[in-house]
Amino acid sequence: MTIAVSPTTAEAGSRPQGVPGPARPQRPAHVVRDDAEAIRIAHDLAKDFREGASERDRTNARPLAELDAFSQSGLWSINVPKPFGGPEVSYRTLAQVIAIIAAADPSIAQIAQNHLGIVAAIRTVSDPEQQALLFAEILKGTRFGNAFSERGTKRAAEFETRFTDHGDHVIVRGQKFYASGALLAHRVPIVALDGAGRAWYAIADRDAPGLTVIDDWSAFGQRGTASGTVLIEDVRVEKTHLVPGYRAYEAPRADGAIFQIIQAAVDAGIGRAALDDTIAFVRERARPWIDSGQERASDDPYTIRAVGDLTIRQHAAEALLDRAGLAIDAAVANPTPESVAAAQIATAEAKVLTTEVALAAANTLFELAGTRSTLAEHNLDRHWRNARTHTLHDPVRWKIAIVGNHALNGVNPPLHAWS
Template sequence: MTATTATTRLPSSDPAPGEPGWLPAPPAAAAHVIRDDAEAIAVAERLKPLFSAEAKERDRDRRLPFSEVDLFSQSGLWGITVPRAYGGAGVSQVTLAQVFAILAAGDPSLTQIAQNSFEIIDVIRQTGSEAQKRELFAAVLSGKRLGNAFSEFGGKNVEAFETRLVRKDDHFVVSGRKFYSTGALFAHLVPIVALDEEGHVVVAVADRDAEGLTVVDDWSAFGQRTTASGTVILDAVVIPAERVLPAHIVYENRSAVGPQSQLIHAAIDAGIARGAIEATIDFVRNNARPWIDSGSDRAADDPYTIAAIGDLAIRLHAAEALLDRAGRQLDETIANVSDETIAKAKIAVAEAKVLTTEVAIAAANRLFELAGTRSTLGTHNLDRFWRDARTHTLHDPVRWKFHAVGQYYLNGVQPPLHSWI
């Protein structure tokens, strides 16, 4: 399925965005550099209505958001966690979660495209050499986008990597096949998770136009349809030695990288819930009819509808409160890393993930109950909220969050070492 509207082009012309062989152009101008937390929130609030303006059409037609992604990265939001020492805003994790929740309420697919960039920024911060930090942080602040070639479709679990990095003369070569590669299609640089010759996890940062690196737009999920989270094929891709990060430092030892990534996923789910509730309120006020037994002239005066909206609002605010709490704990953990503080961060984020998952699915379900049969008509495409919620909340199974939280509080067992909690 093509990602763009139909155009008439000569056979010899360059491929259109999303077609095989297409590459994103370098930023036409340096991206805006956001200076502090308050500005990051303000920019996100300005972008939200722009993201939501054609969200239902993009989802319906699976029209990938090329121009919107450019706007997103040029706004400066992709670089807000770059440390101040390297020219970034170094915003708090609380602010980062708020930014993602705001934007995801407008379009969660578009918002998720940036998610993996922030995990890699932190890997660079914790494992990169000074030269690597200067080069890669400067690239992000200039508007270049980091993609994602992390997960693999095969293997017995999410940590069973088959992609390998081997040394050849003064450089490295990486080969393998990746999936769930959110952001890679739109990226200028593609970070690749691989195992080196000693079996350690590394991140190799490839140029998007590197020979042997192919991004395939084969994402077919019924939700988060425009993330382009498909396949990356790596056929002996050459990686300069200075572009290999010893990521095992943070992936094989306790670190905040995992819960930081999880926090953003929880924020996206909170944003989906917020967007679904906003859509419900708008439809009930402007399109729905009151039930005959309510005795009301407006659907918005139906007492059961009023109570249901109140219930959803309370549950959303509870989830957002836990999201803020998890962000604060992460900020404390990053400032003072220890086994104890890492465990606290993982558990705090797991608690937030439970509530954001529950309210996202609940809000997307109740939308139709409260808005009525006409809300299911295709012209509204309101089912995108449920499809997005159901798809994105599968990222990490919530049933195991309950287990980790219970083990921590009941038996004093620290959460697992891996990055999926």
């Protein structure tokens, strides 16, 4: 089952048309037992997701059936703490899970990103009563989307969306863009400011009156994320679902690194998929160059060298991703200025290399596979489109800068969701 793209605002008329939310799961989601099971489930799901990934990209289809399978598998609750009934797998494992899913369909992997980040935030900032309530929802299979970013503000961390206090609930008003996951979510966490300018997550019901999710995502990559617009017009959110997100960055915590390692894992998966398709196409379809003297393209010495270089860089990126996951695990267990900075730096390094290899692999694919690899029937350009679109999150030039500033001057990275 898929959801077709809705008409754009211009096509539909002056009033943007929203898309109804998906049905809640009819049965509780599976709860993963341990890290090994999480990896196994990810590989099983990836086999299924890979089958229709190219066609979903080609037709702009929204992966509702795949998301239902993903969240019901238990992988959307893998970082719920054990005292609340969750598996609390390591962040090394969580990053591996996302990379495995992203290699099959990076849009599906990205949709889970903010949900898993919110789970981490709830652990950090919510009181035990709120944690028990929200973690119970997540363990049942409730999917959180996001309504974080805004179009038109001067900087990414500046928001105009606000809420007003009405006793046992708040009323939220604003507008969001890049709302990955909101279209197919059961609840939508909205970043909104209180009267003091502090940022909270107001977790609204997907079909709450006044909440309109518009399927107007038009980017050339990551098409299946449906990262469009959310209109928030006097949306009621109970205070039980008002999470003080700002608290995560009042002291050194690993929350920012957790959001970032999931980004890096998506890019690692894109790089893996592009490299795998390069190897398959060169083996099965590409022709050797006229001057090579070879019978097969796979025996061309320059091609061999290029594939070897990409393979080494992909393995290095995956190794840095593992290293970052271990550093995050240490920072979650014992959050100190030093442990959190170590997690941020390790994650920044992983983000730089996963970005570079995703773009390199997606581009080199065509150089090695030849002109026939550009035919629409293969849709191999989706790897480059996905890599180029997704790696624009959190520019790596700033990741390199914080690594260098820490190494040279001992300056710890800033504390926010992008670091």
